[in-house]
Amino acid sequence: MYNIVKIPGDGIGTEITESVTAILDAAGADINWIECEAGEATYKKTGNPLPEETFEAIEEHRIALKGPLTTPVGAGFRSINVALRQKFDLYSNIRPAKSLPNIESPYRAVDLVLFRENTQGLYIGKEHWVDENEEHAESIAVVTRQASEKIITAAFEYAKRYNRKKVTLVHKANILKLTTGLFLKIGKEVSKNYPDIIFEDLIVDNMAMQMVLNPQQFDVIVTTNLFGDILSDLASGLVGGLGVTGAANIGDDAAMFEAVHGSAPDIAGQGKANPTALLFSALMMLEYLDEYRTAEKIRSAVYTVLQDHKEKCTPDVGGRGTTKSYTEAICKLLID
Numbered sequence: 577m578y579n580i581v582k583i584p585g586d587g588i589g590t591e592i593t594e595s596v597t598a599i600l601d602a603a604g605a606d607i608n609w610i611e612c613e614a615g616e617a618t619y620k621k622t623g624n625p626l627p628e629e630t631f632e633a634i635e636e637h638r639i640a641l642k643g644p645l646t647t648p649v650g651a652g653f654r655s656i657n658v659a660l661r662q663k664f665d666l667y668s669n670i671r672p673a674k675s676l677p678n679i680e681s682p683y684r685a686v687d688l689v690l691f692r693e694n695t696q697g698l699y700i701g702k703e704h705w706v707d708e709n710e711e712h713a714e715s716i717a718v719v720t721r722q723a724s725e726k727i728i729t730a731a732f733e734y735a736k737r738y739n740r741k742k743v744t745l746v747h748k749a750n751i752l753k754l755t756t757g758l759f760l761k762i763g764k765e766v767s768k769n770y771p772d773i774i775f776e777d778l779i780v781d782n783m784a785m786q787m788v789l790n791p792q793q794f795d796v797i798v799t800t801n802l803f804g805d806i807l808s809d810l811a812s813g814l815v816g817g818l819g820v821t822g823a824a825n826i827g828d829d830a831a832m833f834e835a836v837h838g839s840a841p842d843i844a845g846q847g848k849a850n851p852t853a854l855l856f857s858a859l860m861m862l863e864y865l866d867e868y869r870t871a872e873k874i875r876s877a878v879y880t881v882l883q884d885h886k887e888k889c890t891p892d893v894g895g896r897g898t899t900k901s902y903t904e905a906i907c908k909l910l911i912d
């Protein structure tokens with residue numbers, strides 16, 4: 577029995593975590609869920625978006641399934657998502673984007689895995705006002721050799737393990753010569769340890785265009801935090817949207833699984849959120865635990881429902897169903 581911290585989160589979080597835990601139960605996954613709170617709703621209730629008990633539970637059990645957490649825009653408390661990644665040094669944010677059956681998209685056969693450095697870069701929100709009138713702001717990007725080596729090595733190790741042919745490193749070293757220049761330099765060094773894997777680098781603006789024009793050319797991608805954030809949403813758009821892309825945050829001794837998407841306030845409480853993204857994150861969690869057979873059984877049920885019961889699927893992927901009808905269809909296949 578695995579003890580796993582479950583944080584439902586904000587917005588659509590409760591709807592999709594209920595769905596995912598029901599599906600994992602139906603598949604016979606042997607999990608004891610330790611339910612904890614975090615996020616905006618928790619902040620409104622308690623004045624603290626990350627209660628000490630939640631932090632301690634992750635510290636003790638080292639593994640969590642987390643729904644999306646809302647972060648206020650422009651002011652207010654800082655991202656708890658980012659804080660958790662930093663606190664547990666979850667340096668690898670792994671975000672696969674793979675074409676799925678029976679989902680309309682201009683693209684076929686996309687199958688890429690994006691590795692996003694998860695603890696530093698421009699994303700850490702190290703900002704300050706330069707003047708008293710708050711009309712001049714500065715933001716600091718942090719890139720270190722140690723963190724860059726870790727994420728780039730993780731990307732190459734993944735490519736080696738899963739027989740992937742190419743790693744593309746994405747940077748902006750023409751402009752950000754020190755920070756992303758360092759990242760690129762380390763990429764070139766690390767690539768020498770993997771002579772059987774093709775290594776290429778692209779500047780991020782070109783990369784964005786290439787991903788839209790010909791995404792099938794990409795295999796494993798590795799990049800800094802903010803670029804990875806943006807390009808992984810783009811990658812989701814290539815395969816059916818944010819409702820279908822899972823993700824893993826992995827460190828040396830802890831891991832947190834969450835979807836690529838956020839709390840989707842525009843559809844929260846309407847029963848139409850697609851739980852597939854969080855479900856795919858949970859499958860990455862099962863694989864992390866070496867529970868490959870259970871993960872495969874669930875993935876196969878998802879593919880069958882998309883292929884043969886499209887009417888039960890959520891509207892974002894062209895279905896006429898709800899979170900509930902989709903969840904029930906998957907559970908039925910798993911139980912039968």
Ligand SMILES: NC(=O)C1=CN([C@@H]2O[C@H](COP(=O)(O)OP(=O)(O)OC[C@H]3O[C@@H](n4cnc5c(N)ncnc54)[C@H](O)[C@@H]3O)[C@@H](O)[C@H]2O)C=CC1
Binds near residue numbers: 645820834843892
């Ligand atoms: N890791 C996390 O917990 C993340 C949290 N956020 C937070 O979420 C909040 C909302 O951010 P947004 O920019 O609106 O991005 P979002 O990812 O929540 O939503 C973007 C669009 O995708 C749709 N969408 C997202 N997930 C979906 C799903 N499972 N099924 C169907 N449609 C889905 C939404 O309805 C919306 O139209 C913000 O406070 C942001 O900071 C954003 C990204 C990641």
Ligand SMILES: O=C(O)CCCC(=O)C(=O)O
Binds near residue numbers: 836
């Ligand atoms: O923390 C937030 O609210 C936004 C974080 C966004 C992000 O890092 C992601 O897409 O995973």
